Amino acid sequence: MVTYRRSSEGTIGKAVGSVNGEQADLWPTSQESEKHTPEPYYCVYTETEKRVFLVLVAAAGTLPTFSFSIILPSLVTIATDLRMSLEAINLSIMFFLLVHAIAPMVWGPLSDSLGRRPVYIYSLLVFLITTINLSLSINYPMFLAFKGLQAAGIASLSAIGCLVIQDITPVQDRERHFAFYHGFRNASLVIAPVIGGLMTNFVNFRSLFTLLWGLTLAVTVAILLLLPETHRPIAGNGNRPLTGTNLPLIWQVKFFGDPAHVDNRLSPGVAPKLKLEKFVQPLRLLLEKDILLSLIFSGVIYAIWIMVTVSTAGLFKTTFGINDALIGLAFLPNAVGTIAGSTLIGNLLNVDFLNAAAAYKKEHQLPASVVISKHALPSDFPLEHTRRIRLPGLTIVFIISLSLYGFTLMYPSLTSLGGWIFIPLFLQLLIAVMAHAICGVHQTLISDLWPCNSMAVAAAGNLIKYGTAAIGVAVVQKMIVGLDTGPAFLGLGLVVIILVPLLILQWYFGDMWRRRREDELVQRGIVEKSDRIYYT
Numbered sequence: 001m002v003t004y005r006r007s008s009e010g011t012i013g014k015a016v017g018s019v020n021g022e023q024a025d026l027w028p029t030s031q032e033s034e035k036h037t038p039e040p041y042y043c044v045y046t047e048t049e050k051r052v053f054l055v056l057v058a059a060a061g062t063l064p065t066f067s068f069s070i071i072l073p074s075l076v077t078i079a080t081d082l083r084m085s086l087e088a089i090n091l092s093i094m095f096f097l098l099v100h101a102i103a104p105m106v107w108g109p110l111s112d113s114l115g116r117r118p119v120y121i122y123s124l125l126v127f128l129i130t131t132i133n134l135s136l137s138i139n140y141p142m143f144l145a146f147k148g149l150q151a152a153g154i155a156s157l158s159a160i161g162c163l164v165i166q167d168i169t170p171v172q173d174r175e176r177h178f179a180f181y182h183g184f185r186n187a188s189l190v191i192a193p194v195i196g197g198l199m200t201n202f203v204n205f206r207s208l209f210t211l212l213w214g215l216t217l218a219v220t221v222a223i224l225l226l227l228p229e230t231h232r233p234i235a236g237n238g239n240r241p242l243t244g245t246n247l248p249l250i251w252q253v254k255f256f257g258d259p260a261h262v263d264n265r266l267s268p269g270v271a272p273k274l275k276l277e278k279f280v281q282p283l284r285l286l287l288e289k290d291i292l293l294s295l296i297f298s299g300v301i302y303a304i305w306i307m308v309t310v311s312t313a314g315l316f317k318t319t320f321g322i323n324d325a326l327i328g329l330a331f332l333p334n335a336v337g338t339i340a341g342s343t344l345i346g347n348l349l350n351v352d353f354l355n356a357a358a359a360y361k362k363e364h365q366l367p368a369s370v371v372i373s374k375h376a377l378p379s380d381f382p383l384e385h386t387r388r389i390r391l392p393g394l395t396i397v398f399i400i401s402l403s404l405y406g407f408t409l410m411y412p413s414l415t416s417l418g419g420w421i422f423i424p425l426f427l428q429l430l431i432a433v434m435a436h437a438i439c440g441v442h443q444t445l446i447s448d449l450w451p452c453n454s455m456a457v458a459a460a461g462n463l464i465k466y467g468t469a470a471i472g473v474a475v476v477q478k479m480i481v482g483l484d485t486g487p488a489f490l491g492l493g494l495v496v497i498i499l500v501p502l503l504i505l506q507w508y509f510g511d512m513w514r515r516r517r518e519d520e521l522v523q524r525g526i527v528e529k530s531d532r533i534y535y536t
Contacts, residue, residue, distance in 0.1 A: 042170040044238040044261040050168055054177055056227050057161035058184035059219050060120065063127065064154045065185050066215075068096070069192035069335075070208050073328040074200040075313045081205060084140045086314050087477040093310055094474040095148035101466035103155035104459045109278035111160050112455070113271055116167070117229045118245045119160060124220040126153030128213060135209035158185070159458050167230035168238070182342075189335040197328015225249050234269040241268050282459035290384070290513040291446055291460075293502045298442035299464040300499055303472035304402065304492050305435035308428060309334055311476050315485065319409050320421050333425045337432025344433070345440040348390060356386040374448070379518060384510035387445040391438065391503055398434035399493045401427045406489030439465075449514060 043050070071078070079089045111119040130150040137143040165177050199207045229235045229246035241262055242251070251259055285291045312334070313327050322330070357372040360381055377383060408424040409415065443461060450457050479488040 041237055043168045045168060053164065053168060053227055053230070054180060056219070056223055057164045058181045060124070060223065061158045061161035061181060062184050062188040063157055063212075063216060063219070064100075065158075066188040066192045067127075067131075067150065067154060067212055069189060069331070070196035070212065071205070072309065072331060073193050073197035073313050073324050074205040074208065075310070076317050077200050077324055078143075078205050082137070082140050082143060085477075087481075088140060090310060090473050090477050092144045092147040094470045095144060096151045097306070097466045097470035097473060099148045099151035100155045101463050101470065103152045104159060104462050105279055105282055107156035108159065108282075108455045108459050109274060111156070111163065112231070112278065113274035115229045115231045115234050115246055115271060116160055116164050117223070117227060117248075119156070120223055120227070121220070121245065123153050123155075123157060123160075124216060124223070127216055128153075128220065131209050131213045131216060135206045135213065137206075155462070159455065163455070164230050167232055167235075186339045189338055190332065193331035193335065194328045197325045197331075201324035201328075231271075232269075234271050236266070236269055239263045240266050243268050281453065281456045282463060285446075285450060285456065285460040286464075288449070288513070288517060290506060290510045291449055293506050294442040294446050295461065295464040297499055297502045298439045298461075299468040300495065301398070301435050301438045302465045303468040304496070305431060306469040307472040307476040307492065308402075308405065308431055308489075310473050311480060312428070314477070315409050315480070316421075316424075319415050330421075330425060333429040334432045337429040338436050341433040341436030342440055345390075345437040349387065349441065349444055352386055352389055356382060377448075379515055382511070383448055383514070384445070384506060387441055387448065388503065388507060388510075391441055394434050394437050394441070395496065395500065395503070397430060398438065399496050401430040401434065402496070403490045403493035405431065406484075407486035410484060410486040 045053070075089050075093075076086060079086045082089070107119055107123060127150060130146045130153060133146045134143065134150065137146065161181060162178070165174060165181060169177050195211070196208055199205075199211065226248050228238075228248050228251065229242055230238075234240070234246060235242060238261055241264055286295070309331075312330060316322060316327055316330050353374060360366075360372060360378070361368070361370055372378070372381065405424060405427040408420075408427060414420055446461065447454065447457055476488075479491065482488075483491065
């Protein structure tokens with residue numbers, strides 16, 4: 001079995017790369033992990049220990065989604081309680097999203113330097129402090145300030161959880177562990193609005209923050225007790241002695257004695273130095289034309305989906321006169337669509353890649369035993385076309401669903417009909433499926449185009465995605481009031497149509513931009529001595 005890999009011997013930009021008789025590994029997430037000396041075993045923790053760590057990081061990884069989704073059915077009630085307009089409350093969501101866009105650019109480099117565990121602890125402590133203050137908010141300025149600071153505490157929990165899984169899990173086991181990890185997040189998407197609606201309706205909106213505080217406290221205590229540092233430069237494969245904050249409390253008190261897998265003959269690992277350039281690495285991606293166009297288009301699509309989601313409580317309460325508990329249930333189609341879109345596009349992208357790889361081998365008369373790796377493609381592989389082949393259909397359905405959505409909520413003669421509420425809910429389902437499928441295509445493509453630093457890719461994606469979403473949330477209520485519901489969402493559909501030329505530019509010029517970037521890196525000597533190119 002052989003794998004096509006990129007070569008530093010001058011094959012970049014030619015028909016095919018060199019053939020090497022070994023399998024290509026996954027791209028590392030940071031330069032430190034690439035320089036790490038291989039261990040006899042990838043990870044010395046037992047399967048039971050790894051399952052415990054996986055549950056802990058999965059629980060922490062649900063907090064960003066859960067804390068955002070749980071208050072959505074309560075926005076009108078919060079506005080009434082604080083004696084503010086719905087537009088003003090939306091500004092608190094805008095502040096939350098804006099901080100969420102920037103914070104990963106800080107926490108990401110810190111997790112590569114300080115380690116995963118300290119960043120978990122500091123992030124969760126910030127979240128605990130801000131959440132309890134939200135439950136005690138007596139006025140709008142206090143609510144606005146702590147809502148933004150809340151995002152600073154949890155913005156990177158999901159990404160750091162993925163890094164922990166990569167730290168402790170060999171390549172062949174990661175897919176099932178990531179499936180479990182994202183399954184936790186998907187479950188919170190479904191249950192959070194339902195819980196939020198019920199608690200707001202039968203208790204009050206402040207009880208939501210009390211619940212969040214309790215859940216976060218439980219997760220924080222569990223991580224303090226059980227989760228060791230896993231960053232490989234510090235912990236090795238789990239066999240290096242840990243000290244200070246990196247050591248879980250249950251090991252510090254030696255309740256079960258010394259950990260059997262720690263080799264005390266080894267010296268503790270040394271944390272990599274924190275470099276200022278790491279904080280600006282995500283911004284470098286914005287200088288690449290193909291990546292920037294993908295980020296802009298997917299960011300606008302995500303922002304429009306957020307605008308539909310955030311405006312749901314106000315529109316449905318005004319149009320159908322339902323209470324907070326039923327509004328919570330009204331978020332279910334949106335949540336199901338989000339999960340379905342992400343899952344569906346992942347499977348379709350895998351099929352598309354396998355078909356493109358088979359066609360490439362046939363075109364170049366390569367033997368069936370050749371494996372074309374996703375992680376080190378021949379430079380002339382039609383990557384851009386393969387990833388974007390489904391975008392036209394997804395975009396058309398998204399535009400049609402979005403343009404019709406507002407009109408289904410606009411006319412009282414229709415909204416008063418029995419069962420009419422299911423029409424806009426069905427359109428919300430379609431909007432969510434298409435939006436997350438489109439975003440999934442672009443996120444996968446960006447990861448393919450910049451494979452050496454997944455944290456930088458995630459941070460750049462968050463910056464554009466949540467930044468545009470913050471702008472959208474700030475103006476959505478103004479649009480609905482000023483234009484009326486139907487024209488407001490029709491206008492958003494027209495915005496997507498205006499951006500379609502970005503897809504056309506990527507289709508025709510994307511591969512050229514990618515090859516030019518690779519050639520420039522070769523000429524500048526930014527190439528490892530191995531068979532791959534790394535972007536540093």
